[in-house]
Amino acid sequence: MLGNQNSLNKHEPGNFRKRLDVLVWLVMFAFALLVLRLWYLQVISGETLRQRSENNRIRVQEIKPLRGLILDAKGRILVDNQPSFDVSIVPEATKDIRKVLRKLVELSVHSDTDNYQKAAFLKTDRPFVPVTLERNIGRDKLAIVETNSLNLPGVIIDIVPVRKYIYGPVMAHILGYVGEVSNSELEKESYSQYKSGDIVGKYGIERYLDEYLRGKSGGEQVEVNVDGRKLKILGKVDPVPGYNIVLTIDADLQKISRDAFTGKEGVVAVMNPQDGSILAMVSKPSFDPNLFNRGISEDNWTKLSSDPLSPMQNRAISGQYPPGSTYKLIVAAAALEEGLITKDKTFSCDGTFKMGNRTFRCWKKRGHGVVDLHRAIVESCDVYFYNLGDLLGVDKLAEYSRKFGLGSKTGVILPSERGGLVPTKEWKVRRLKEPWQKGETTSVSIGQGFLLVTPLQLLNAYSTIANGGSLYKPRIVKEIKTATGQMIKEFLPEKKAVLPLSGDNIDILRKALWGVVNEDHGTGRALRRAERDVSGKTGTAQVIRMPDDDEDVSKEKVAYKFKDHALFVCFAPYDSPEIAVVVIVEHGGHGGSVAAPVARKIVDWYFQNKKGEAGIDGALG
């Protein structure tokens, strides 16, 4: 042992062999641990981890479908898809982003706001992902970018399809508009198949028939690397374009109806009374649905949403008006059918009608004298109908109103339709906790008071009389077809009910309506055409109830928003009518002088145009 301490390297390392042996076992144990762990990862969890590695590398990228088109009854395109051009830059494809940005500003393609910030921003860790600089540039700017493409490395043009509403504000309320699905919509059950970023119909047909229009997304299965860069396409499913929707609307008639209405607010709607097809539906004021493409600007949105005339409301189905004298048709129908009067029944009109302690006036101060039913309708004698209202009572009036389709939604395929209001005694007690007053029936009998109708309901009610008693469900969509023309769904005319009116009674009413237009004292003389084929009824609806005795209030003094609404409903020709028209001019004044001329232009155009078409057909034949 002494020698051990003397010089270097004289030890026998044998003493350590035991320890080394233990350490060898420890090393073997450590390796065994690694192998066990490897066995666990590779053999036991191998399949799940392989799945995770597949999930890592395979992404499914959505390919958005083209939205379906909307066409008019004659196959003209009303809503199309048009390319919108975005200028984007691929950061990795250019060496000097700032220089390219400057060049774009020079060419006035890109607005120079935060150029330098943007240059820094563009240095992303995914430099192959294009960054959008300008959205929706015009074709002039597009041309500039294309001709300068050599000086603009990395700049690309993205083409995004957007909706093009060819007729702009003319059909805004029917067609509606689209926008990105909102967060509040996404929370709703009915939007469960939509996801953030999807384009969805927000109004009109676009919204009501969105499920048909939207189409089905396709997908591309791509292999990506860790940065998300596409490496290769593994599989592809093409998107299915949305279905095309054919409306019953006639684009020309729609345009004419709107032109005839220039300078006015309110509603024009045209229907084929034989099957309930809506040929035109104009609501004014209107808006341009193209504004909503790619997101409406805040300015435009505030302008639209804060306008007191609410241009985004479709007055034809959501506007509720007192029908005024146009309601007299229904009152007369009820009284005849209930056997309370015959067509020869007369009442004497001296210009006033007393009910309880209230005095109601006829619009004609001097009164009509002794009038029968026919004259009462032709000259729109209020006192005659006050008497009929008294005979019938409000509940009978309500019963017949409902038979004509008032008081409930017509069921037309458009969103936010309203049902109007047909009052009954029970309704008033329930809603206002007050008993019905007899005088209120008097108001209702000339279409005032609580009574409210939508223009479409009114048009449909008149169509029923026009076609001899069939109540149709108003139809605005004719059919839904695939892009290749295969029928998906056909909307046939739908007869909801047949009026419980005898043919004789209907005839009496139709004759009276003819008289309104074609007899010398008729209130609708503005529509008397050479053919003498139009029948109709005027209406003047009070917006607020004027003090009964205040005669000093002259019409000019009344503020605009308290002015009467002018109404006119008509159909033509007398035998087997082809069109029915409703015109409501808000705060327009008298129906006969303001609304009827609008209807005349439409009727005139319709028959003129029909002749033209017949001529062409004849030539072809």
Place this chain on the structure above:
Amino acid sequence: MKIDRRLFVNFDWVLPTLVLSICCIGLMNLYSVGYNLPDTTSTPSYVRQAYWIFIGLVMMLVVLSVDYHFIVRYAYVLYAASVLLLFVVLLHGKVAQGSQRWLMLWGFSFQPSELIKLTVIIVLARFFGDKNVTQEWGLKNLAAPLFILLLPSLLIVIQPDLGTTLFLGILFFSIIILFRIKRRLIKCFAVSGVILIPLGWFFIQDYQRKRILTFLNPEMDPLGSGYHIIQSMIAIGSGGLLGKGYLKGTQSQLKFLPEQQTDFVFSVFAEEWGFLGVLILIFLFLALILWGFKIARRSRDMSGMLIAYGVTVYIFWGIFINIGMVLGILPVVGIPLPFLSYGGSSMVVLMMGVGLLMNVSMRRFVFQP
């Protein structure tokens, strides 16, 4: 110098064969790692690694041709030189990824912290080589070796390179457990460990804290600090029994796997070759380590035994810590996998270590005059 014939008779062929086999696997694997990288003008890493292997082999020959007793005699000089290099690195070293580890030499970058691992082994062999085997070691007579450990550790920890510092510590303790240490000192180490670990928590960098937390639960932050280890486990596991095939590992080829050339090189191999391929690699590693132990066991003297043992545990810990890390059973520390990870310093120093092993092995029958 007279060349002894027995040096050739006892030349250790097993060791270089094992090492070169592992190096070949490493080169093949690095080729796969670079296979789908964008074509850069610089030399691909597997070619550069081949250069390093060649340089390593030359250094190995240099090291084995000099009698290890001679090397041990000048241990303190070597140690002083290595420590000096660590100083130089702190003053003039190249900064990369937030730490100053590299020294530029003739256009090559070199990590002195790799070299110090080897010189610490040699200097400990020198120190313990002439001490009484049976004596008990207390704090007093361990003061010198502790100083030998702590001086370079300090220089490395301020680079900062916590991984290498820890590695040096582990290496040191692996060597002194061969000796009989007083119970009191063991208790002392244990107590100071208990105190230092929570204390250390405040001294380590934020990212290191995160690494430790994510080691405990990698899914805690799957896209942040847990990302590496999760992707590594996915890569290894998805290899399954037979692997996805050479050059076909999706995790590595699509670069979901981070640090593929260095720390996570094993994951690439495991993904492409599967459990069976990995078993072969592990077997080669184990054979290498056991062969190292065999050399230590039959070395003729104390310093030879300590050198052989030291180099062997040095290689062992590299393998165990790296693979343990990529398998998710150890926290992420930047320790490369011996002979497989890309890196010149590590490769050359490893080869020099192998040279030392062979040196001891072939001189086990040579008696000193």
